[in-house]
Amino acid sequence: MKKFLYVLLIIILVLFALKFFINADIPELETLKTAKTESLAPVKLPASPKTVTINGIDYLQSQAPVGGFGGVLVASTIGEGPKTFNPFNTKDATSATMADTMFDGLVATRAKDGEAVPKLAKSFEISPDGKTYTFKLRRGIKWSDNKPITAEDVVFTWNKIILTGLGNTSTRDSVLIDGQLPKVEKTDDYTVKFTTIKPFAPFLRILSAPIAPKHIFEPAVRKGEKYFQSFWSTTTPPKNFVISGAFKLKEYVPAQRIVFERNPNYYEINLNGEKLPYLDKIIYLIVGDLNNEILKFEAKELDTISLRGSNVGRYKKREAKSDFIIYNIGPDTGTMFVAINMNKRKNEQGKYYVATKKQAWFNDRNFRYAIDWAIDRQNMVNNIANGLASPLFTAESLNSIYLNKKLANGHPKDLKKAKEYLKKSGFYWKNKILYDKRNNRVEFDLYTNAGNTEREAIGVMVKQDLEDLGMRVNFKPVEFNSLVNKLVNSLDWDLVIMGLTGTPLEPHNGKNVWYSTGSLHLFNQRPDGKATDRFDWEVKLDKIIDEASLKITFNDRKKLYDEYQQIIYDEKPIIYLYSPIRVIAIRKKFGNIFPSPLSGVTYNLDEIYVKQKVKSKK
Amino acid sequence: MQILIYILKRILQTIPLLIVVSLISFFIIRLSPVDPLAELKLNPSISKETLQKETERLGLNKPIYVQYALWAKAFVQGDLGVCSTGESVAGKLKERIPNTLLLTALVILLTWLVGVPLGILAAISWKTPLDRMLTVLTSIGMAIPSFFFAILLLIFAVKTGWFPVGGLTSYNFNEMNLLGKIWDITHHLILPTTVLFTISLAGLQRQMRANLLDVLDSDYVKFARAKGLSEFKVLYKHALRNAINPMITLLGFEFASLLSGAALTEYVFQYPGLGRLVLEAVLKSDINLVMASLMMGAVMLVLGNLIADILLIFTDPRIRTVNSKQ
Numbered sequence: 001m002k003k004f005l006y007v008l009l010i011i012i013l014v015l016f017a018l019k020f021f022i023n024a025d026i027p028e029l030e031t032l033k034t035a036k037t038e039s040l041a042p043v044k045l046p047a048s049p050k051t052v053t054i055n056g057i058d059y060l061q062s063q064a065p066v067g068g069f070g071g072v073l074v075a076s077t078i079g080e081g082p083k084t085f086n087p088f089n090t091k092d093a094t095s096a097t098m099a100d101t102m103f104d105g106l107v108a109t110r111a112k113d114g115e116a117v118p119k120l121a122k123s124f125e126i127s128p129d130g131k132t133y134t135f136k137l138r139r140g141i142k143w144s145d146n147k148p149i150t151a152e153d154v155v156f157t158w159n160k161i162i163l164t165g166l167g168n169t170s171t172r173d174s175v176l177i178d179g180q181l182p183k184v185e186k187t188d189d190y191t192v193k194f195t196t197i198k199p200f201a202p203f204l205r206i207l208s209a210p211i212a213p214k215h216i217f218e219p220a221v222r223k224g225e226k227y228f229q230s231f232w233s234t235t236t237p238p239k240n241f242v243i244s245g246a247f248k249l250k251e252y253v254p255a256q257r258i259v260f261e262r263n264p265n266y267y268e269i270n271l272n273g274e275k276l277p278y279l280d281k282i283i284y285l286i287v288g289d290l291n292n293e294i295l296k297f298e299a300k301e302l303d304t305i306s307l308r309g310s311n312v313g314r315y316k317k318r319e320a321k322s323d324f325i326i327y328n329i330g331p332d333t334g335t336m337f338v339a340i341n342m343n344k345r346k347n348e349q350g351k352y353y354v355a356t357k358k359q360a361w362f363n364d365r366n367f368r369y370a371i372d373w374a375i376d377r378q379n380m381v382n383n384i385a386n387g388l389a390s391p392l393f394t395a396e397s398l399n400s401i402y403l404n405k406k407l408a409n410g411h412p413k414d415l416k417k418a419k420e421y422l423k424k425s426g427f428y429w430k431n432k433i434l435y436d437k438r439n440n441r442v443e444f445d446l447y448t449n450a451g452n453t454e455r456e457a458i459g460v461m462v463k464q465d466l467e468d469l470g471m472r473v474n475f476k477p478v479e480f481n482s483l484v485n486k487l488v489n490s491l492d493w494d495l496v497i498m499g500l501t502g503t504p505l506e507p508h509n510g511k512n513v514w515y516s517t518g519s520l521h522l523f524n525q526r527p528d529g530k531a532t533d534r535f536d537w538e539v540k541l542d543k544i545i546d547e548a549s550l551k552i553t554f555n556d557r558k559k560l561y562d563e564y565q566q567i568i569y570d571e572k573p574i575i576y577l578y579s580p581i582r583v584i585a586i587r588k589k590f591g592n593i594f595p596s597p598l599s600g601v602t603y604n605l606d607e608i609y610v611k612q613k614v615k616s617k618k
Numbered sequence: 619m620q621i622l623i624y625i626l627k628r629i630l631q632t633i634p635l636l637i638v639v640s641l642i643s644f645f646i647i648r649l650s651p652v653d654p655l656a657e658l659k660l661n662p663s664i665s666k667e668t669l670q671k672e673t674e675r676l677g678l679n680k681p682i683y684v685q686y687a688l689w690a691k692a693f694v695q696g697d698l699g700v701c702s703t704g705e706s707v708a709g710k711l712k713e714r715i716p717n718t719l720l721l722t723a724l725v726i727l728l729t730w731l732v733g734v735p736l737g738i739l740a741a742i743s744w745k746t747p748l749d750r751m752l753t754v755l756t757s758i759g760m761a762i763p764s765f766f767f768a769i770l771l772l773i774f775a776v777k778t779g780w781f782p783v784g785g786l787t788s789y790n791f792n793e794m795n796l797l798g799k800i801w802d803i804t805h806h807l808i809l810p811t812t813v814l815f816t817i818s819l820a821g822l823q824r825q826m827r828a829n830l831l832d833v834l835d836s837d838y839v840k841f842a843r844a845k846g847l848s849e850f851k852v853l854y855k856h857a858l859r860n861a862i863n864p865m866i867t868l869l870g871f872e873f874a875s876l877l878s879g880a881a882l883t884e885y886v887f888q889y890p891g892l893g894r895l896v897l898e899a900v901l902k903s904d905i906n907l908v909m910a911s912l913m914m915g916a917v918m919l920v921l922g923n924l925i926a927d928i929l930l931i932f933t934d935p936r937i938r939t940v941n942s943k944q
Binding site: 089168257295296481488520 | 653656658659660665666667668669671703704705709710713714772773775776779782783784785786787789791792885888890891894895898903
């Protein structure tokens with residue numbers, strides 16, 4: 001009797017607790033509403049910066065409204081902070097952001113349309129055959145230690161650091177055209193010529209790589225790779241850094257913050273001819289997780305934050321009475337998708353990676369279509385992403401300048417249609433259970449990485465949607481590393497939920513995924529890296545990727561990339577689900593904020609200033 | 619002289635212990651499916667050559683026992699190796715150890731200064747309202763999980779704005795004068811110290827109280843009282859001396875927790891100590907860093923116990939006689 005009472009008591013307690021949780025979980029609707037009605041208000045971006053020559057110095061002149069000098073902007077970086085300040089050694093996003101703050105490349109991306117425009121270079125010309133790029137450098141501009149920036153620095157950076165494969169080799173890998181590296185030559189002190197063996201469209205944007213000061217880096221390069229790995233590490237005193245960018249490292253406090261101060265030698269001026277940047281300092285606080293970031297923003301320790309989930313609704317409500325503005329800058333480059341393992345190869349022991357009956361299903365286009373039509377993307381957007389996402393149907397992300405707009409809207413969920421596709425391929429149902437024409441019950445595994453709550457939630461929804469078709473889906477979240485091993489080495493998976501980030505500017509960067517010999521060609525990975533047994537459409541994709549990289553003009557490339565997205569849409573080896581929407585809050589006291597779907601909110605740190613009025617009110 | 623031999627013996631005994639600890643930790647980490655390169659492998663812009671280069675740099679292409687041998691050889695020579703990011707492990711640890719020590723040493727000092735007297739107070743006023751009240755308070759202290767208490771305090775800091783939200787220094791720390799700096803650090807330390815203090819105080823106070831109560835009940839205390847000694851003398855000369863022995867053993871463990879005891883609280887408060895560093899290292903299977911911190915933990919534990927035992931030799935005559943007979 002006593003036991004019974006205890007059990008009853010516990011049940012009641014649990015019920016109360018559940019009730020409490022359900023009540024506490026309301027703001028979703030609010031978020032949905034805001035996400036739907038609020039799209040990015042069209043902000044008028046200022047004209048792009050021009051080059052003006054004053055006293056023989058080729059300044060870059062910002063065309064943004066003139067602001068006041070002084071002030072600090074405090075932003076955040078999640079994780080354990082940068083691992084290095086050497087821009088050629090960076091392997092993680094935080095280090096790259098920090099290093100890139102200090103260095104400018106020859107070209108930069110224009111926020112308005114993603115066009116590559118001269119930055120450290122004054123101008124550039126591309127020869128009619130598309131193989132030679134001639135860069136004119138700015139005369140009279142200086143490194144932060146007052147030494148001039150010349151063609152020597154550019155040639156040194158490319159020939160001695162990037163092309164020799166010192167540090168992070170990804171830039172070198174990306175300019176390898178048919179196994180050949182480009183040639184970099186100095187014509188005179190302010191002219192550099194790049195020559196590629198073939199026209200290569202992504203090349204221009206790759207030239208946004210940082211340029212190193214030769215007089216500082218040369219001794220380090222001479223000492224070899226091992227020394228270079230530790231050159232400009234996080235323990236190097238910041239005063240040794242010589243930079244070209246708007247801000248220079250002032251202080252790095254491990255696990256706490258990174259402080260940048262303005263570079264008085266920076267070559268950009270405002271409309272009044274005063275030297276930029278406006279801000280005295282930029283501070284990145286190193287925060288361990290999202291929750292701490294939110295707390296710090298609420299305690300006013302941070303000036304800007306990227307908002308997620310239900311916080312958006314909460315902040316939107318408070319926005320009117322607060323000192324911050326929320327910008328919805330639209331879908332970002334992150335993509336969530338389900339990939340299907342179409343591999344028909346055998347492993348070294350002579351066993352198939354994928355069981356033969358499953359091979360038949362996964363290689364059947366109707367089967368893949370059925371999955372595509374059965375998945376309810378809008379439902380995922382509403383329930384998993386709190387409305388802060390857009391359904392996705394294309395291989396290019398929604399903010400890509402190469403997006404195939406015809407496909408972007410996709411189609412709604414339609415179970416009937418999904419069933420029709422299955423019937424076409426001879427699948428049938430008995431007691432609502434799906435069988436193929438060889439009477440095999442349709443059952444397979446769906447993997448994702450455990451611990452990622454978003455992907456786990458997607459997995460549950462995909463499983464439910466597919467079970468409506470009578471399929472049996474074993475949803476298996478596994479540890480991230482085991483998953484990677486499955487995807488890259490052992491290849492024994494059926495379906496997987498993954499996400500990758502890309503770039504809105506250069507579809508060629510997806511080559512490792514879509515090229516038939518790519519190292520991340522998930523759905524039909526070739527372990528030997530040889531282009532054998534290609535599907536017809538894989539052949540076509542390879543051809544398009546090659547061809548599009550040879551075309552230089554945007555319109556030529558757009559046509560090819562439209563076709564590439566169409567092929568992927570038609571074949572569906574990867575079924576795209578949705579792209580998250582980015583929402584950023586920033587304090588009202590900052591001026592010259594021009595949010596752009598391509599670049600975000602604080603990309604123009606050199607032009608952002610603190611408004612005097614708001615400051616004096618405080 | 620005898621004590622010196624004893625210490626030497628103890629130190630020699632720890633060597634096989636450390637070897638076993640290192641073997642177990644190394645193989646558990648390496649045999650776990652965590653792949654330090656997993657993230658690179660899923661990065662579309664990383665080529666196969668780069669991956670190959672990274673594998674070689676981290677020594678992952680060699681068999682596990684060779685990896686262990688290489689690590690052990692370097693460790694014996696005093697070289698802790700480099701992290702997976704190429705930074706030196708010793709340097710990274712050196713950055714963080716002072717911060718952690720500052721916090722834990724402060725907490726241990728405070729808890730002992732407050733906890734021991736409170737324990738004595740509770741024991742001598744056994745079963746009075748004061749004792750009951752202290753019991754309730756310490757029970758609460760023991761019952762609150764540290765991370766939860768830390769989060770509550772963080773929310774308190776955000777709502778009131780009285781305290782900074784985590785960290786150790788403000789961003790303009792370097793422009794402050796000395797007084798400002800001291801105040802800034804104190805200001806940041808208050809909340810994490812409160813959490814750790816509350817929780818370890820509870821345990822310590824109850825331990826002290828139980829020990830003293832035990833002793834107060836023994837025959838020789840009764841005898842001392844019957845002899846007509848003043849209560850003060852009974853308590854502080856006879857009872858307390860005997861009650862303190864178990865506390866010294868406890869102090870040994872506290873010593874071990876100097877470097878690792880505050881990890882959870884450090885994480886919640888974003889305190890720049892060892893906790894965050896080691897957690898990230900474990901998640902990324904950064905073997906050298908994890909091994910260094912594990913070995914450090916083992917050494918600290920052994921050392922703590924040794925210190926406690928030596929102290930016991932001084933405080934407890936019974937141990938002294940046993941030792942000298944040997």
